[in-house]
Amino acid sequence: MLRVGVVGTGMIGQDHIRRLTSVLSGARVVAVTDVDTTLAARVGGAVGAVVHPTGEDVIAACDAVLVCSWGPSHEQYVLAAVAAGKPVFCEKPLATTASACRRIVDAEVFHGSRLVQVGFMRRFDDAYRKLRNEAGGGAIGAPLLMHCAHRNRDVPAYYRTEMAIVDTAVHEFDMVRWMFGEDIVAIRVLVPRSNRNGHGLQDPLLIILELANGILVDVETSVNIRYGYDIRGEIVGENGTLTLGGPVPVSVTWQDRFADAYDTELQEWIDAVAASGQPNGPTAWDGYAATAVCEAGVQSLRTGERVEVVLASRPSLFLS
Ligand code: NAD
Ligand code: ISE
Numbered sequence: 001m002l003r004v005g006v007v008g009t010g011m012i013g014q015d016h017i018r019r020l021t022s023v024l025s026g027a028r029v030v031a032v033t034d035v036d037t038t039l040a041a042r043v044g045g046a047v048g049a050v051v052h053p054t055g056e057d058v059i060a061a062c063d064a065v066l067v068c069s070w071g072p073s074h075e076q077y078v079l080a081a082v083a084a085g086k087p088v089f090c091e092k093p094l095a096t097t098a099s100a101c102r103r104i105v106d107a108e109v110f111h112g113s114r115l116v117q118v119g120f121m122r123r124f125d126d127a128y129r130k131l132r133n134e135a136g137g138g139a140i141g142a143p144l145l146m147h148c149a150h151r152n153r154d155v156p157a158y159y160r161t162e163m164a165i166v167d168t169a170v171h172e173f174d175m176v177r178w179m180f181g182e183d184i185v186a187i188r189v190l191v192p193r194s195n196r197n198g199h200g201l202q203d204p205l206l207i208i209l210e211l212a213n214g215i216l217v218d219v220e221t222s223v224n225i226r227y228g229y230d231i232r233g234e235i236v237g238e239n240g241t242l243t244l245g246g247p248v249p250v251s252v253t254w255q256d257r258f259a260d261a262y263d264t265e266l267q268e269w270i271d272a273v274a275a276s277g278q279p280n281g282p283t284a285w286d287g288y289a290a291t292a293v294c295e296a297g298v299q300s301l302r303t304g305e306r307v308e309v310v311l312a313s314r315p316s317l318f319l320s
Contacts (some may be wrong), residue, residue: 092119105170183211
């Protein structure tokens with residue numbers, strides 16, 4: 001039984017603790033922490049986990065770690081887990097700047113084998129997996145374009161326009177790299193007329209991604225669309241098109257739309273870590289690449305210009 005520690009017992013931390021405790025097999029939550037100590041005591045107490053004062057204490061007390069705290073704290077805990085030689089699943093983003101992600105990549109390279117997995121759950125969604133298999137199988141010839149929509153019914157008051165890029169579209173940035181096996185080399189963020197539900201946000205945004213092999217991807221983010229949570233995708237190929245299917249095309253929240261994907265993501269992580277001590281899902285390099293696109297996207301939002309995405313050279317640890 002893998003003894004898991006959880007850093008951050010907010011919304012997704014609680015959801016992951018629930019699935020580790022009641023849905024999945026092979027793991028149990030033995031340690032938790034949160035800067036909100038009352039919350040940590042309530043959430044940890046409900047599953048019999050020990051509540052620790054710091055994330056570093058949690059890392060010392062478990063076999064493998066889930067980092068579910070706010071983005072700016074991810075680097076500290078992921079680096080601490082890598083230094084302790086413990087597998088760590090970090091919710092997106094891996095870190096909030098590309099340079100912080102590079103420090104994690106470098107630490108993992110120094111360790112010498114994979115420890116870090118990033119929570120890009122779309123790679124574990126049945127509909128996305130089917131689309132990728134069909135596109136890769138040549139059903140429509142070479143892919144040329146992809147149209148994506150990422151629509152949220154509403155967002156919290158603290159949500160800022162940049163978050164449509166770094167918190168929301170970041171899922172598409174990772175998804176298209178995985179879908180087509182190509183890096184994103186440039187991004188442009190266009191700002192249409194604003195939705196009056198958005199309370200001053202620039203919403204929606206239309207994001208254009210250029211992939212290294214010439215595929216173009218457009219991503220609409222609408223985060224106050226009111227009718228529900230709606231994730232769409234269509235690939236245009238030389239001989240036809242493929243549409244992202246799925247059992248529930250329009251849901252209410254991301255929790256229900258991707259419930260099965262989160263389950264699969266964590267079950268595969270538990271199984272891989274239990275079998276080999278290493279995760280086999282999205283890597284620290286994937287987290288770095290996605291954050292680099294986010295940084296370029298925020299720059300494009302501010303300037304209105306097309307911004308190139310320049311990545312460092314990829315270490316051999318991440319070349320498979
Ligand atoms: P949340 O605010 O509900 O919970 C975060 C928790 O982290 C809070 O309880 C907060 O007190 C705690 N925290 C903050 N700083 C801390 C620190 N230094 N040490 C320990 N605890 C700390 O937020 P959330 O919605 O659960 O999001 C958490 C992370 O999960 C974010 O990075 C977010 O982007 C990611 N997320 C991913 C998905 C997904 O679809 N994969 C969905 C939602 C959130
Ligand atoms: C949230 O943080 C997520 O990760 C969801 O998957 C995404 O749809 C939403 O826009 C984000 O705010």
